[in-house]
Amino acid sequence: MTSEAILAHGLGGRADLPVPTWLALFAGVLAVLVSFFALAALWTEPKLRGSRAGTPLPAGIARVVDARATRVLLQLIGVLLLALLLATAWFGTDSSASNPAATWFYVWFWVALVPLSLALGPIWRRLNPLRTLAAGLRALPPLRDGGRWRRALPERVGYWPATVGLLAFLWLELVYGESDSPRAIAVFVTAYVLVHVAAGSVFGRKWFDHGESFEVYFGLIAALSPFGRRDDGALVVRNPLDGLLTIQRSEGLTPVVLVVLGSTAFDGLTRLPLWGDVTEGSKGVMLALLGTAGLAGAIIAIAGIYTGGIWLTRPYLRRNSDGQAFEPYSAFAHSLVPIMIGYTVAHYFSFAVFQGQAGLLLASDPFGLGWDLFGTAEASIDYTVVGAATIAFVQVAGIVVGHILGVTSAHDRAIGVLRPKYVKVGQYPMLAVMVAYTATGIALVAGV
Numbered sequence: 001m002t003s004e005a006i007l008a009h010g011l012g013g014r015a016d017l018p019v020p021t022w023l024a025l026f027a028g029v030l031a032v033l034v035s036f037f038a039l040a041a042l043w044t045e046p047k048l049r050g051s052r053a054g055t056p057l058p059a060g061i062a063r064v065v066d067a068r069a070t071r072v073l074l075q076l077i078g079v080l081l082l083a084l085l086l087a088t089a090w091f092g093t094d095s096s097a098s099n100p101a102a103t104w105f106y107v108w109f110w111v112a113l114v115p116l117s118l119a120l121g122p123i124w125r126r127l128n129p130l131r132t133l134a135a136g137l138r139a140l141p142p143l144r145d146g147g148r149w150r151r152a153l154p155e156r157v158g159y160w161p162a163t164v165g166l167l168a169f170l171w172l173e174l175v176y177g178e179s180d181s182p183r184a185i186a187v188f189v190t191a192y193v194l195v196h197v198a199a200g201s202v203f204g205r206k207w208f209d210h211g212e213s214f215e216v217y218f219g220l221i222a223a224l225s226p227f228g229r230r231d232d233g234a235l236v237v238r239n240p241l242d243g244l245l246t247i248q249r250s251e252g253l254t255p256v257v258l259v260v261l262g263s264t265a266f267d268g269l270t271r272l273p274l275w276g277d278v279t280e281g282s283k284g285v286m287l288a289l290l291g292t293a294g295l296a297g298a299i300i301a302i303a304g305i306y307t308g309g310i311w312l313t314r315p316y317l318r319r320n321s322d323g324q325a326f327e328p329y330s331a332f333a334h335s336l337v338p339i340m341i342g343y344t345v346a347h348y349f350s351f352a353v354f355q356g357q358a359g360l361l362l363a364s365d366p367f368g369l370g371w372d373l374f375g376t377a378e379a380s381i382d383y384t385v386v387g388a389a390t391i392a393f394v395q396v397a398g399i400v401v402g403h404i405l406g407v408t409s410a411h412d413r414a415i416g417v418l419r420p421k422y423v424k425v426g427q428y429p430m431l432a433v434m435v436a437y438t439a440t441g442i443a444l445v446a447g448v
Contacts, residue, residue, distance in 0.1 A: 003266045021446040028438045035404045036431050040424050048412045050245030051220045054228065054236025062235045071126065078127035082193070084366075085109075088184035091366040096180040100362035105185050106173060108359050111352045113214075114344055117222040124218040130193060131208050131215075134200030153203040153210065158252035160277070163259055165192070165213030168261040175291035177284070214310070216256055220337050223247050224405075244409050247334040254333040257340050258306060261437075262299030264343040268444025269298060302437075306336070309433035316426030318419045331417050332430060335410035339437055342402020346395040346445050350386070357381045392445075399441040403434050410434075 058064070064070060089101035096102040116123050125131070138150070169188070178184050200207045208215050222228075223243045230236050247253060269275055270291075279290050310328045317328060361379050365371040410430050418426040 001385045011212060021443075024396050024446060025439055025442050028396065028403075028442045029435055031400050032354075032403050032407060032434050032438050033421075033431075034349055036411065036427070036434075037406050039408060040427070042409075043411060044415070046412055046415050048239065048242050048245050050242055050411070051229070053229045053242040054230045054234070054238035056230075056236050057235045073136055074126040075129070075132045078129040079132055081127075082129040084188075086186060086189060086193075089189065090184040092182055092366055094181060094183050096182065098362065098365070098368050099182040100359050100366055101182040101185050102180040103359040103362065105189070105354055106180075107356045109349045110173075110432055111344075112356070114341065117218045118341070119221075119223055119226045122219050122222040122227040124215055124222075128212070128215055129206065129214060130196045131195075131205070133197045134207075137197065137201035138204065143306070150204070151202050153206045157210065159210050159216060159256055160252075161207075161211035162213045162216035163415065165196075165211075166217060166256065166259050168192075169213065170259070171292065171295065174263060174267055175288060175295055177287060179417045182415075195349075211234065216253070217260065220247065220253065220257065221341060223334070224341065237312060241405065241412070242411050244334045244337060245413075247337065249377055252330070254306075254329050254336075255303075257333060257336045259299055260340050261336065262302040263295065264347045265444060266298035266338075267293045267347050268441075269294065269365055272444070276387055305433055305436050309429040312429035313418075313426060316418050316422040318417060328417070331413060332410055335413065335430075337404045338402040338405035340402075340433075342398045343441055344357060345398030346400070346441060349394050349398070350391045353386055353391075354383060357385075358386040395445045399438060399445065403438045407431070407434050412436055 075232075085101060085104055088099060088104070092099040092101060113124055147377045169192075172184065172188050173179050176184065196212050197205070199211060203211075209219075210216070223246055225243060226237050226240050228238055228243045228246070230235060230238075233351060275294070279292075282290055307329075310332065313328050313332075358381060360374065361376045361381070364374045365375045411427065414430070415423055415428050
């Protein structure tokens with residue numbers, strides 16, 4: 001039916017770029033620089049209003065979105081999809097060539113929810129079956145009515161559980177040698193469900209806002225959606241950059257973004273000849289150790305670039321009403337989200353287009369019983385649906401557009417937190433960060 005699952009996320013290589021690599025790098029960096037200097041000249045006052053912005057959607061649409069029936073339906077869909085994934089991963093064949101669990105998990109969930117979150121807002125929050133299961137447990141007598149098992153989530157916990165969970169998932173996806181094994185996915189998802197349902201039943205809904213890795217991650221992406229909530233609770237359509245400003249309310253999200261950025265950089269690194277030379281002859285535990293070191297190194301490098309830019313920005317910060325300088329790490333963290341999304345588009349686009357088809361083809365017989373539920377038994381992945389040049393264009397465009405949006409968001413924020421006489425020069429460190437990220441992203445996509 002289908003070939004072995006292709007768990008590689010960037011099928012376009014250097015030879016697929018529609019222009020020479022040096023020209024793609026030059027054009028990408030130039031686009032970021034031109035956008036910055038245009039903003040510096042024309043955008044001299046803060047224009048973004050964050051959660052205060054937005055035009056209310058028609059009352060009928062808002063009623064449907066907020067209806068209890070809609071909420072219950074989405075919760076039911078989320079629980080059923082989780083049950084189907086676990087049943088297929090545990091009881092289907094242990095091969096991604098015949099079991100759709102790997103494609104459903106890595107493509108239909110991890111990748112497809114990115115554009116859905118951009119289009120619809122925090123859709124995973126509504127679907128999240130772990131929230132539903134935890135709420136069900138909290139309704140049971142031992143946890144109901146302030147039972148002794150219920151606790152308030154300590155403030156010091158912050159977003160560290162979400163960061164650790166993302167690291168575990170990314171290690172499974174990018175480092176573990178059998179990442180496409182349905183049984184490996186079954187073990188990971190089962191353990192993840194048990195941990196978060198238990199924590200959610202004890203700490204309540206706040207756990208999912210701070211501790212559930214995928215809800216935090218997809219919530220960051222959803223902030224760039226044109227749909228959101230205003231301060232007064234109204235469902236509105238707004239400038240997506242206004243949505244990004246709502247992230248500033250939540251300190252401690254910077255590590256989450258940097259972990260994802262670093263993981264995509266490592267994903268690109270693993271397809272370079274250099275990585276093949278480093279890991280040549282390595283197997284089993286040694287390969288896993290090298291992969292773990294590479295993933296950690298990529299995250300540290302990406303985080304180091306950002307930390308360096310922020311350190312150089314500190315002298316130009318103005319003081320707040322308490323006489324303290326603004327905290328720059330969280331003040332500019334939201335500007336990294338479009339870059340994170342751009343990297344995701346670049347590294348997963350071709351993977352989603354091609355391997356995503358296998359999720360439907362293999363769904364005809366998810367348990368390897370000889371079924372043909374959808375008449376796709378003889379079908380195969382269509383690798384002609386998009387061309388190599390289109391893939392390369394989308395990859396480069398995703399990186400460049402993400403950085404331009406990041407520069408725009410950072411510039412608007414800089415006007416409010418930098419001393420008036422140093423608004424332009426104070427942004428040069430972060431501009432250097434953006435340029436470095438742009439060049440690195442394009443180089444990795446190009447396979448340099």
